[in-house]
Amino acid sequence: MEVNMFACNNLPEGAIFSIRAGQVRRQAAAAGNRPFRFPAKPLDSPLKIEVFKPVGTAYVVLRTNEDQYKLKFVSAGEETPMSCEMHVKSVEDGSAAPPTPGAEEPKEGSTSSKEAREYLESHAVMQFVQSLLQTLIKDKPADPYAYMARHFQSGYEPHEQRSPLPTNIQSAPASPAMKTVQAAMKEARPRIKAPKPPPSRRDLMRMNAKDTFLKASLDGSLQLALGQKAPKQPVDLTAVRAEAKEALAKANQDGYFRIALKSIAIQKKYGLVDVSDITRIAKNNLGLLPQPLNIRFKTALAQIYVRGAPYGGSDKSSNGHRYDSIPIANGMITAGMSCQLV
Numbered sequence: 001m002e003v004n005m006f007a008c009n010n011l012p013e014g015a016i017f018s019i020r021a022g023q024v025r026r027q028a029a030a031a032g033n034r035p036f037r038f039p040a041k042p043l044d045s046p047l048k049i050e051v052f053k054p055v056g057t058a059y060v061v062l063r064t065n066e067d068q069y070k071l072k073f074v075s076a077g078e079e080t081p082m083s084c085e086m087h088v089k090s091v092e093d094g095s096a097a098p099p100t101p102g103a104e105e106p107k108e109g110s111t112s113s114k115e116a117r118e119y120l121e122s123h124a125v126m127q128f129v130q131s132l133l134q135t136l137i138k139d140k141p142a143d144p145y146a147y148m149a150r151h152f153q154s155g156y157e158p159h160e161q162r163s164p165l166p167t168n169i170q171s172a173p174a175s176p177a178m179k180t181v182q183a184a185m186k187e188a189r190p191r192i193k194a195p196k197p198p199p200s201r202r203d204l205m206r207m208n209a210k211d212t213f214l215k216a217s218l219d220g221s222l223q224l225a226l227g228q229k230a231p232k233q234p235v236d237l238t239a240v241r242a243e244a245k246e247a248l249a250k251a252n253q254d255g256y257f258r259i260a261l262k263s264i265a266i267q268k269k270y271g272l273v274d275v276s277d278i279t280r281i282a283k284n285n286l287g288l289l290p291q292p293l294n295i296r297f298k299t300a301l302a303q304i305y306v307r308g309a310p311y312g313g314s315d316k317s318s319n320g321h322r323y324d325s326i327p328i329a330n331g332m333i334t335a336g337m338s339c340q341l342v
Contacts (some may be wrong), residue, residue: 069086288329301332
């Protein structure tokens with residue numbers, strides 16, 4: 001008797017047909033479209049047809065001198081995997097059951113050779129197995145399977161714990177592929193500089209001290225304090241004369257002496273420019289921005305205005321500054337430079 005199943009609808013994926021006629025049962029994948037053959041005639045006994053659905057799959061690789069294995073079945077949605085142990089032994093007379101039509105499972109065509117190769121390459125399985133076999137042939141251990149199992153565990157025993165790495169050992173360098181990825185990520189990452197941390201209390205004290213010394217040097221208080229407290233040192237006139245003679249000879253040789261004499265002649269003819277007001281620090285800083293914390297350059301803005309009017313003429317404001325002094329100083333402060341109005 002031959003039974004064929006066709007026009008099957010709404011069967012679950014991987015469904016298996018199980019047909020029983022009398023004492024004979026045949027099973028085959030529903031997607032195989034293969035006939036089921038029985039020794040009985042069509043009217044000898046009723047047929048029992050069942051649809052089975054696989055709930056777990058396990059693969060085992062048989063090896064020499066081993067007859068007991070443990071299987072773990074992979075199933076979707078199960079937190080605890082199903083497992084069982086299996087015993088395999090050879091038949092003494094070597095006889096094998098004849099193939100039964102309909103019982104052979106059709107070959108799966110879902111996984112192509114290209115997909116299999118991509119999977120093995122993505123996990124570097126072939127490279128690892130090749131290196132493992134080369135090492136196995138070179139060492140020739142007494143128990144090759146235990147030897148390979150140890151390499152699968154990176155040289156550790158199954159229950160052996162790894163020692164923590166010392167702090168002075170850095171991580172392994174990245175592979176060329178990883179370096180390429182890191183370079184691409186670095187190129188794509190926006191080049192935004194991280195904000196500078198706020199200055200510490202010590203830095204603020206240091207900057208305030210610098211500003212105090214700067215103001216003292218400009219208004220003359222520093223020179224006055226040094227002149228009052230500095231002890232008088234005896235002057236060696238012979239050394240001073242020798243140093244002056246050497247400086248004059250060098251200046252005459254370089255041409256600076258002639259330039260200095262010419263400058264003195266010009267000063268005698270036209271007089272000197274009065275720059276005494278430049279050393280006076282402005283007291284009214286209304287509208288001036290606070291000085292920057294991280295100073296790039298230190299500057300001083302000297303103001304010159306026309307005298308005559310009640311407030312110094314058309315170019316002088318009521319606070320004693322030129323109209324353009326505060327904007328210029330604020331621009332310099334915004335650029336990271338300290339600016340002192342004098």
